[in-house]
Every structure is written in structure tokens, then in C-alpha cells.
Amino acid sequence: MKVFSADRLERLLDTVLKPSRYTGGEMNAVIKPFDQADVTFAFCFPDSYEVGMSHLGIKILYDIINRQPWALCERAFMPWPDMADAMRKEDLPLFSIESRTPLDRFDIVGFTLQYEMSYTNVLEMLDLAGIPLYSRDRQNGPIIMAGGPCAYNPEPLAPFVDVFQIGDGEEMMVEAIACVRKCKQEGLSRLDTLRALAKIEGIYVPAFYQASYNNDGTLAAFAPIDDAAPAVVRKRIVRDLDSAAYPEAFVVPYTEAIHDRIVLEIMRGCTKGCRFCQAGMLYRPVRERSLETLLSQAEKLENATGYEEMSLSSLSSGDYTHLTELVCALTERYAERKISVSLPSMRIDSFVKQSLEEAQKVRKSGLTLAPEAGTQRMRDVINKGVTEEDLIRAVTDAFESGWSTVKLYFMIGLPTETDEDLQGIGNLARDVINAYFTVPRSQRAKGLRVTCSASTFVPKPFTPFQWQGQDELPQIREKQARLGDILHQVKGVNFNWHEPELSMLEACFARGDRRMADVLYAAWKNGCRMDGWTEFLNYEGWMKAFQDCHVDPAFYANRVRGEKELLPWDFIDAGVTKAFLWREWQKALRAEVTPDCRKGCQGCGLKRFEGVCVDR
Amino acid sequence: MKMLVVFEKKERLRHVSHLDLMRAMQRALRRSGVPIAFSQGFNPHLLVTFAAPLSVGMPGLREVMEVPLSAEISEEEFKEKLRAALPPELPCVAVRAVEDRHPAPMAQLFAAGYQITVQEHVEEILAAIPSLLAKENVMALKKTKSGEKLTDIRPMIYEIKRLDESRFECVLALCEAATCKVELLMDALAAEAGLEARPRYLAVRTQLLGKDFIPLELL
Ligand code: SF4
Numbered sequence: 049m050k051v052f053s054a055d056r057l058e059r060l061l062d063t064v065l066k067p068s069r070y071t072g073g074e075m076n077a078v079i080k081p082f083d084q085a086d087v088t089f090a091f092c093f094p095d096s097y098e099v100g101m102s103h104l105g106i107k108i109l110y111d112i113i114n115r116q117p118w119a120l121c122e123r124a125f126m127p128w129p130d131m132a133d134a135m136r137k138e139d140l141p142l143f144s145i146e147s148r149t150p151l152d153r154f155d156i157v158g159f160t161l162q163y164e165m166s167y168t169n170v171l172e173m174l175d176l177a178g179i180p181l182y183s184r185d186r187q188n189g190p191i192i193m194a195g196g197p198c199a200y201n202p203e204p205l206a207p208f209v210d211v212f213q214i215g216d217g218e219e220m221m222v223e224a225i226a227c228v229r230k231c232k233q234e235g236l237s238r239l240d241t242l243r244a245l246a247k248i249e250g251i252y253v254p255a256f257y258q259a260s261y262n263n264d265g266t267l268a269a270f271a272p273i274d275d276a277a278p279a280v281v282r283k284r285i286v287r288d289l290d291s292a293a294y295p296e297a298f299v300v301p302y303t304e305a306i307h308d309r310i311v312l313e314i315m316r317g318c319t320k321g322c323r324f325c326q327a328g329m330l331y332r333p334v335r336e337r338s339l340e341t342l343l344s345q346a347e348k349l350e351n352a353t354g355y356e357e358m359s360l361s362s363l364s365s366g367d368y369t370h371l372t373e374l375v376c377a378l379t380e381r382y383a384e385r386k387i388s389v390s391l392p393s394m395r396i397d398s399f400v401k402q403s404l405e406e407a408q409k410v411r412k413s414g415l416t417l418a419p420e421a422g423t424q425r426m427r428d429v430i431n432k433g434v435t436e437e438d439l440i441r442a443v444t445d446a447f448e449s450g451w452s453t454v455k456l457y458f459m460i461g462l463p464t465e466t467d468e469d470l471q472g473i474g475n476l477a478r479d480v481i482n483a484y485f486t487v488p489r490s491q492r493a494k495g496l497r498v499t500c501s502a503s504t505f506v507p508k509p510f511t512p513f514q515w516q517g518q519d520e521l522p523q524i525r526e527k528q529a530r531l532g533d534i535l536h537q538v539k540g541v542n543f544n545w546h547e548p549e550l551s552m553l554e555a556c557f558a559r560g561d562r563r564m565a566d567v568l569y570a571a572w573k574n575g576c577r578m579d580g581w582t583e584f585l586n587y588e589g590w591m592k593a594f595q596d597c598h599v600d601p602a603f604y605a606n607r608v609r610g611e612k613e614l615l616p617w618d619f620i621d622a623g624v625t626k627a628f629l630w631r632e633w634q635k636a637l638r639a640e641v642t643p644d645c646r647k648g649c650q651g652c653g654l655k656r657f658e659g660v661c662v663d664r
Numbered sequence: 665m666k667m668l669v670v671f672e673k674k675e676r677l678r679h680v681s682h683l684d685l686m687r688a689m690q691r692a693l694r695r696s697g698v699p700i701a702f703s704q705g706f707n708p709h710l711l712v713t714f715a716a717p718l719s720v721g722m723p724g725l726r727e728v729m730e731v732p733l734s735a736e737i738s739e740e741e742f743k744e745k746l747r748a749a750l751p752p753e754l755p756c757v758a759v760r761a762v763e764d765r766h767p768a769p770m771a772q773l774f775a776a777g778y779q780i781t782v783q784e785h786v787e788e789i790l791a792a793i794p795s796l797l798a799k800e801n802v803m804a805l806k807k808t809k810s811g812e813k814l815t816d817i818r819p820m821i822y823e824i825k826r827l828d829e830s831r832f833e834c835v836l837a838l839c840e841a842a843t844c845k846v847e848l849l850m851d852a853l854a855a856e857a858g859l860e861a862r863p864r865y866l867a868v869r870t871q872l873l874g875k876d877f878i879p880l881e882l883l
Contacts, residue, residue, distance in 0.1 A: 059864075062721060067679035073753035075692070300691060302677070302684040354691030354749070385694070386708045 050141035050178040069097035072145040076297040085120035090154040094169035097125040102307035111295035122146040142176040151177035157190040161198035164557035165580040171572040201617040204564035206254035215283030243276035250284035282621040289335035297352035309357035318363035326508035333661040414453035422472025428639040452493040461505040461519040474534035504551035512632035517606040524548040555605035561616035625653035670758040682717035696749035699735035715769035724869040776838040777871040784863035792856035820844035
């Protein structure tokens, strides 16, 4: 039995790296008496403190739960491996930051799943907390919940998680914790509590479903085995984002988080329809926050945090209706207080020169653009509605306004890719450099820096590419080398790429089924954790896990799937229909584009949700 | 006008580094709404200076920082505003308004008081105090920029006073000319007690002192 002791913890803290990751005491951390709350929720981010504290979702839900006078939410993060090992050696259970309560004393332990390669950390955190990993081994103790974008294919985690929340969490979370509170008050059993939860829209309780498989390994059937469980789990949508709860204060960490600043979520959803982009499909439809709401949120957050930087967040900030007004108003208000305003995830087709100039008044950060592919044909395949002309105009504008650092993001291994598409990346990089030199010397900033970053395409559920196979490792390596050669010939470009092994594992989990859970467990047993950190990725541990479980990674990562195949996530209604996605997949193969649905509905399926998709 | 601010860094925050603490204080000052002065230049920042960085792992009861102001404000109002903007683990203890030409606390620093709880070999360490104080020289290996140097730390130990069964207080030199860190004193006590290694202990910096051992914020 693991027993918590503050004294032993203090002792450990003197011996580990960056102990202030574990000690809390931050401004705006919510401190409530633990024993007086009807429901206690440990919000777990399965990665380091610095990564977790940068994440917006945790801020929103932490605030929402703590707003309920009867509920309490505290945070927990994945301890850095040195701390994890020390805790295990000392038998010290994983504890929450605020009250240092061991996680197994909470009513609910909830994980946010932002990327597949954090799954081993979910197991590691449960184990560090002394909580049995498999749902079937937990007769009492906390209910394990999970949400976030990866919950849209929950199957690889199905045996470990009791309850998944699918979709926007703002309303569903309150319903879920209220349900647990009621069940507790009525003294219901664990099973009946799960049944009550399964009736909430958006909630999936994997134990209430059964999967069977064909001889070729594909899914034969998937259906509920408990009356409380719906056959189709429908994602939750917050219809009115403007009135949805948003924190008035962020917890301000001492040790610097990756993104340590005020974040304003200006809108949710994206209608561009890029075919590789899971977020673009999952977060439909587009909902905007009003200018007034955002300005008032900015003011409250600034007064509560004292941050020196503010960033606007959305999938496609350039499409926000009042972008120029918002950026002008923010810069005007905060210039005197020396607060900079930044616009990440700017898409080149929505580039607004004016807002660029506004943003730059306070600080000039590097410009990030994501053309994703090198040729027009390839961009048509992925439905990235951007032309080379757009891109060159955008960078020229930026160079004229004094920018000199440009990062270009590309993907390799996209469907139908040929050598010409790789060549295209080199051509584009060269054109960007030429654009810099066309700007008169007196007008441009010194020190041009162009970086090309190539990630490996990972097919994701609920995208038109969900049927496509990923390139095999040797192919990816070959393409990376080839692209390296091409870019080597372009003077002044830095090239970097991602580990292809990591992308392969990501692909296995992204489209995995329940059998991937065995591999996950075996890999964790082999010591895999913190897989997203290059220094900790233990590829041999993973390969051994696949072998021991008799699972072929190619079945999940590289196999092309057919129209009729039952996909492991088909029981989830994510808004976009399978028919729409297939249509888009066929159009992709013909390199046919689909325009932004703001200009006309493309029939993706969201209209089936009442009142969410309004024609403009 | 400048404000001298006395604050406490509680035990929970003892691992927060000096750099992180400075950033936290700057943000607290920003959200407090007191009229703070910014530096000129491309990347403007607050002009806050600390009397002496605390080593990582050590809490402080009466730490001192100096905050240059861009407008007049009363001590009461400043204290109230800053108090509201600080987390419970980092409270403001006192403030004092001074003229712009008042010397910087850092320049007036002379020594610091510590309270030390010995957590291992308690008896031996406490018993070694009188004999250590009776010595004329106490040689210790001091880390310097160019390596380690054998230094006599006896003149830098101004006082050691036993408090109870496990704790003692001491006053050690802390200024540009001479600084004796708590580790060095603990090494010397361990050697005096015939121990092989420095025992576990928790040190709290209780006060920063100027000339004649007057608390820095009162000078
Ligand atoms: S239903 Fe039509 S308008 Fe709404 S997101 Fe889908 S395609 Fe766009």
C-alpha cells in the first residue's frame, strides 16, 4: 500500500529536477477544503507540468468544476521520470498539486487526451497513484474519466477508462459531476453510477459494449450489451460559445510553462475542410465569441494574472469576423502596459496585412505558415485552399512589415504524393527567399531565417483520409532524405523533421481498436513512458510489445481500409457523417477541391444537430 | 519615489528559483495596479531589484525588494494593492516609501539571519556549536569562480544561538566582500562534531541585515 507523507515528499523534492513542478502555491490556484466537497475531481494532464499548464482545456474545465460550490477540482501532472522513479522507490503515491491528496482518494480521476503518445503516461500515472489499471479490477476507488480530441477514438484505452466524454466539455462536465454527486448521495453501486453516466449525451462507457472481429482481423460487430448504453454516442456541442463559461483567472505557474500567457479563444471550429485535419472536422461547426465578450475576458484575465503576453487562439484566427477590430482594440488598450498580442495558427489564405501590422507594434515574433504541401495538385488533394501566389503575397507583406523569420510547415507521405511534390517544397522555399530579396534593403529587416519543417502524415479518424494507409518506415525515411537533399540545394533554409517511428506509433493508436490496449499495456510494462519526448522514446520497448501481443503495426498504420469496413470509431457520431467523409476522400483522389462551407453548405452532417449550423 | 517591500517566501515555495520568483513578483506588481516604472528600450520590463537571491530550497521570512514607482502612492494603498495580488504563499509583510536617492538595499546588505532545523545527528551538531565558536580560525573549502579555496570563515560567523532540541539561529556575513553560506557553516559544524558528511537540515532565512545589524528595510 502506498501511503502519502509530506515529510517523505519534502525529502524527495530536494533530490529531483525542477521540484517546483510539484509544489503548487501558484497565484489563482483554487484552494477548497477537500473533505467538504460533495464531489472531488483530480484533473490529470498526462504530460509534464510545463506542457499541461500551457493547455487551454484544463484551464476551462478546472474553472468550471470549481465554480460549482459543491465540487472541487485539483490538478495532477505526469511526474518527470526521475521523480516518478523516486516516488515508486519510496512508495509515495501520486498526489494532487493543491492539497497534496493522493489521487485514489478522489471521486473522479479525469485525463485529458491531447495526443496519442501520452497514453503510456495515463497508465503510468494510474500506477503511480496505486490505482488498478484495468477497469475490471476496480471495484471501488475513483471513477476514471477521459476526454479531449483523442477520445473520439477511445478504443485503445477502452479497458482502462470507465467513462469517456466525447465533444465539448463545458456542459457535459457539469452534468457528469452532478450525476456522480447524485449517485453518491443515493448510495448507488459503481455499476449503477456508470449506468447513470452512460445516459448523459456524449458519454461512452466502454464496459457496456462488445466488439467482435472477422478472420482477417477487421471489426465484425460493435454493439452495446447493457440497456443503459446507447448504440450511437453523439458528441456534445456547446451551441452558444459566447455565453459559455470561460475562466476569469488562470493559474500562473512559477516555473515557466511552454505557453505562459493569456489565451483568448476567439472561436471554435473551422470550416475550411482540410482533409488531413482532425481538429477541423471534430470541432465543427464554427462558433465565434463576440468582440465585447473577448475584450472583457482579456481585461479580467490581465488583472488576475499580470501576464505580459496575450494570444488569440482558434483553428483559423484569420477567419474570425472581427479580427482587425479585436487586434486593434487589444493593442491600443495594452500597449501602455507593455503587453504584446500574438496571433498563432495564422493561415496564409486568411492573412490580414492590417492585423499583421497591428500585432507587430508591440512585438515581432517569427511568422509561421503552413502550406502543408509543395505543389498545387497536392494542396488540392488535401483541400488546402491556398495558392503559391497567396503564400508569396503573405510573406512579402510580412517582409515589408519588418519580419525576417519565417517557419514553413509541410507534411510528407500524403496520399498520392510523388517526387514532384517533394521538389515542390524546395521550389516554394526558394520562392520565399526570393520574395525577401525583392523587398528593398532599406525596408526589410536584416537576418533572414527560413525554416522548413516536415512532419509525417498520420491518418486520423473522422477525416476524409481515415481510410488511407501511412507510408511505411523505409519509405518515409527515403522521402525525408530526398527532401533533405532538395532543401540542401536551396541556400539559407534550415530543414527539420520528426521521428518517423513516433508517427508510426501515433498512427497505430489513432486508428487502433481494443486490441491496441494490450500493446499499450505491454509497452508500459516494458518501461515505455513519456513517448512524446525524443529522449525517452523507447522504440525497442514498443516493438517488443507488438511482437509479444502478436499484433502487426502495419495492420493499423499502413493498411488501406475499404468503404464497407466497420471502423472502430463508427459508433461515435462526431457530427460529420461517414458518407460525407467518403465523398471527400473520393474527391481528394481526383484532386478536386471543396470550398469553405461558409460560402455554401457542403452537407457534412452538422445540420442534423439542431440549431448549431446556421446559414449566413 | 521607491517602495521597499518586505515579503515572505513560505516553505511551500522554497524550490522556486530566484529567476522564477522575480517573474512572479513582476507579474504580481502588474496585476496589483500600483504605478510601476518600466525600463526603456525594445523589450520593456519592470525595474524591480532584490536585495539578495535566496538559494533554491530555502524559504525566507523577511526578504527585501525595491520597486521604483512612476507616480506617488501611499504606503497603505501600495501594501493593500500588492497584498491582494500575491498568492497566499508569498505574502507582503511590510512596505516603506523612500526617496529615489535612497541607497539600494543590495548595496547596504551586510549579513543575514538564519534559523536552522537539524534533521540528522541533531545532538552532535548542537553540541559542536560552543566549541566551534571558541575557535580562532575555522577553515572551510569555499567555492569561488576559479575553483575551491580554503578560507577562514570564523570572521564571517557573527552569532550562533541554540534555540531548542533541534534548532539554532545564526547570523552570517552576506555582502560583496564576504559571504558565508549556510552549507559552509554546516560543513564546519559537521567536521567539529566528527561527522563524515553534512547532515540533513532545513534552513530558513529570517532576516536581511545592514550595518550595525539593523534590518535592511529600516536603514
Ligand atoms: S453542415 Fe454545412 S455549413 Fe455546417 S459545417 Fe457542415 S458543411 Fe459547413
